[in-house]
Amino acid sequence: MRIDIIAGARPNFIKIAPIISAIKDLKNNEIEYRLIHTGQHYDNNMSGTFFQQLNIPTPDYNLEVGGGTQAEQTGSIMVRYEKLLNDSFKPDVCLVVGDVNSTMACSIVAAKMGIKVAHVESGIRSNDWSMPEEINRIVTDSITSYFFTTSITANKNLVDQGVSSEKIFFVGNTMIDTLEKFKSKLIKPDIWDSIKLDKNNYLLLTIHRPANVDDDEKMKGYLEEILEHSNNLSVVFPVHPRTQKVIEKLKINHKNLYLVEPMGYLQFNYLVKNAKIVITDSGGITEETTVMGVPCITLRDNTERPETVTVGTNELIGTNPLSIKPFLVKLFDEKWKKGEIPDLWDGFAAKRIIDILVNLNQQ
Structure with a gap:
């Protein structure tokens, strides 16, 4: 064949x-x-x-x-x-x-x-x-x-x-096949020591969808709400050059916001595994957080992976930045759902x- x-x-x-x-x-x-x-x-x-x-x-x-x-x-x-x-x-x-x-x-x-x-x-x-x-x-x-x-x-x-x-x-x-195979080989990224990260002492943020990135007010709202309600933890944001230009235009500077370059699979998933929470608009990342048992917020109105919400650790909260606060409050009150791993x-x-x-x- x-x-x-x-x-x-x-x-x-x-x-x-x-x-x-x-x-x-x-x-x-x-x-x-x-x-x-x-x-x-x-x-x-x-x-x-x-x-x-x-x-x-x-x-x-x-x-x-x-x-x-x-x-x-x-x-x-x-x-x-x-x-x-x-x-x-x-x-x-x-x-x-x-x-x-x-x-x-x-x-x-x-x-x-x-x-x-x-x-x-x-x-x-x-x-x-x-x-x-x-x-x-x-x-x-x-x-x-x-x-x-x-x-x-x-x-x-x-x-x-x-x-x-x-x-x-x-x-x-099959994405989980790869995660299972390499989860013991994850690599601590260079930024880990340079910005003094530790397990559960930072939020990991990924935003890439045009509907989010290209809307200046929405992007600004996301960052402001996350930073304001992050319990003074670091917010690590791997950004592509296009997204970084948007953020620079918004003139958002905060001592706890760290814009870092995109990184390899093993380094990025090291960050996912050890994050207090992942905030994302990606579908695939919600699968990885579910299997690793890491709390996750999805900044979208819908998801093609509903099992990450109904079974896993993901919460679909919509695209209104004001929706972020109550979920971060729930996180820091230690009331996040435990989640399970979907069948197969x-x-x-x-x-x-x-x-x-x-x-x-x-x-």
């Missing part, structure tokens, strides 16, 4: 690492694969360090698409992947993960060329069409052949969409996926 494995952005790298490892663990070499990096994330902190830290092999191909608008990036990926599919290696399956532009673009090209699409993390929905990721998910799932899901909720979403239950496989979460988030999702693909190929 021949498989193209597609990766383009930071979350993809975390999710494909255990899949590649599971393929290598096969005893009879049933699967031959190509790893294709689209180049959607091309900064070393967003791409290169993840390959190094997670022991991901050098990609067989890098499409090097770089940045651009949604349409420019998607179109460039499609053109370059189509050319790659015209060479002598003909995959039986194009395996995509998550919901980034690379996921949708390569799925469309593969489906049009008669290649089956396997979507890892299929079926998740925010029901918010203002999110580019939601459109990517829906388009990808509309042309997928094999659906690998992280939750029963995702299964239900797919059935409601009209997908045959025979094509849906509840396997767990046990470190073996990738093995289940590969075993299923091998079995399907033998039918």
Whole structure:
């Protein structure tokens, strides 16, 4: 069986690492694969360090698409992947993960060329069409052949969409596979000693969604509310250059706010593991905090990962900055929910996926 494995952005790298490892663990070499990096994330902190830290092999191909608008990036990926599919290696399956532009673009090209699409993390929905990721998910799932899901909720979403239950496989979460494998190898980042951090004595903040970053008043409100109600703890905020420019424009200077550069997987998750709380607008981080038992606040009106709220440690509080205070009060009053780990988030999702693909190929 021949498989193209597609990766383009930071979350993809975390999710494909255990899949590649599971393929290598096969005893009879049933699967031959190509790893294709689209180049959607091309900064070393967003791409290169993840390959190094997670022991991901050098990609067989890098499409090097770089940045651009949604349409420019998607179109460039499609053109370059189509050319790659015209060479002598003909995959039986194009395996995509998550919901980034690379996921949708390569799925469309593969489906049009008669290649089956396997979507890892299929079926998740925010029901918010203002999110580019939601459109990517829906388009990808509309042309997928094999659906690998992280939750029963995702299964239900797919059935409601009209997908045959025979094509849906509840396997767990490959992002958690990676976390389980590397949680004992997390690395203390350089800033730990320089700004005198210690376990539970800081808040970790990540904000990246345009709806939050591009709204000056909202961004200012978030930072002011967090800093005012942080019990004088440090607030560590890994920021991308674009976000840092917004903050500089707002002229927010506070002795407890530390703007730091984006960091590698092992360093960032060291910060997550030891934080008093994580405040974020990311979906994937809420999965990691749930498994590590770390309190988490999500600055969004919806989430495609409801199990992090209903089962885990995450609270979905909306996008009004004034909603932050009562949850920080609850945190410092030691009244945060304990949370549990969702079903099958046990470190073996990738093995289940590969075993299923091998079995399907033998039918």
